Amino acid sequence: MSPSETNDYDSPWKEALEVYFPDFMAFFFPQAYEDIDWSRGYEFLDQEFQQIVRDAELGKRLVDKLVKVWRKDNQEALVLIHLEVQSQYEALFDQRVFVYNYRIFDRYKLPVATLVILADDRPNWTPKNFGYELWDSKISFEFPSVKLLQYQDQWDQLQEDVNPFAVMVMAHLKTQATRQQPNQRLQWKLEVTKSLYRRGYSRQNILELFRLVNWIMTLPEELESSFNTEIAAFEEEEKMPYITPLERFAQAAGVSAGVLTSRREDILDILETRFGTVPSSLSDRINAIDDATYLKTLLIQAVTLSSLEEFERAIAPNS
Template sequence: MSIDHDRLFKQLIQTFFEEFIALFFPTMHEHIDFRHVSFLSEELFTDVTAGEKYRVDLLVETKLKGEDGLVIVHIENQSYVQPSFPERMFIYFSRLLEKYRKPIVPIAVFSYDTIRNERSAFTLQFPFGHVLDFRFFTLELRKQNWRNYIRQDNPIAAALLSKMGYTESERVELKKQFLRMLVRMELDEAKQRLLFGFFETYVKLSDEEEQQLRREVSEMETKEKEQVLELIISYEQRALERGREEGMKQGMKHIVQTMARKGMSIQNIASMTDLTEEEVKQLLENK
């Protein structure tokens, strides 16, 4: 199943917007008044020439300190290499400016696994003159050394360790430090699940690596040892429960579809399986 990278990043940054700006754009953070933050609805733009539709990832309306007017922060996650991306950022900027008539702060987050020197500008010039020099803020995650962030009690830092520059041999240590960060931050369960789910999407340890992780945590001498172990056990139990639920759902789906193939009506299937007719219909539709 393909990963919806844009949705994951949008949910993460929308939940921890101020933490994201504070961590990666500290000078910008000093100027934004975070008492005034609202998230705008998604914008869908059509590229008539290419015949493609693009959805803007995240739009945040806010204020600058000491100023009355509103500004819009546009954050775009780019999960794949696209040479024309700077041009697309300029098109987004132009259309957003045209619609909202407010200053736009454009930010691009490059989250793919390769290391490149990404452009942060779109220029248009001729031999006889310079027409356009559009620039945007950038964050290239793979260029970030994950060890520089493990002392940050910042939820964005914890989640995005999974997309930073680490080697295969560092995967176990990476997850151990991620868990230690979760324990230190003492987040509520919903936010903790969001961070854990994001991290696990991009860093899934093998069974052997998980065993190594548990051994290393057991040997820790810090006061976090028991809390980290509890966290590991808690999420292992939740994964098992999700697996059981999915297994039961797939089993029931097979039974319902078999009964339907034998010519049984939806009403009869519902009465024999203790499902509602709507649930039976959904199982039959999800083939």
């Protein structure tokens, strides 16, 4: 898989993790989901994790996410989500996730659950453990891994499942299956997109998932035009005008200025509701940010961080 193809997979999965983290846990790791006290929120530790990765000299990872959660037994825990796409990591993958795990534990002294999603196209590659022994000394590390290819035989269930990650898996599998087959990808993209309307999603979730599907299932320009025309006709037929032509154009081209403005306003509204008046210096910094993905991360932090001061420290210094 080329670097550009990998990035096409990486970026929407990273954003989906940030937007729909509880849904991610419920879909792929339901037992862990049931053990987490979601009423206490959760906190992404992206900057801290990247420092750990640099310290381990293992290279920057785009999709790996480190999340602090509370368990129902009132104990803190850490969740390391690892999404593996790039085939070149196969040889040392199990060792690498072991190193991540023990370095995170060494830093935080908290239990660390390493949860792995294998999004590659190699059906026989299913790493689940790492270990070695010498004389009477032994290391054994096991981690659960979910292979997205296993959902190929569960298409009917994916079509009925309202979890957003059922849509992500559908889009991912059909993108993998239609490399060098743009006309087939067009048909699958139409099917996946139309399925959004049948799941009972809110308009906001339809727009969000439409954007993610569009990001994953890229088409040549002429086929993208055909796709937009057919979706418009479908909306008219079903009397579901959720995605206007202007929004379809904006989603295909990127995030519109209106979306950026809305995200900034949402962040400021949440901060004011939780902590009172927001200093003008902070609001100016937020209003100067034009990175949609970063604004989404800040939106989550506005909800989950415990103080305005902590939120100010979380904003990158150059923001």
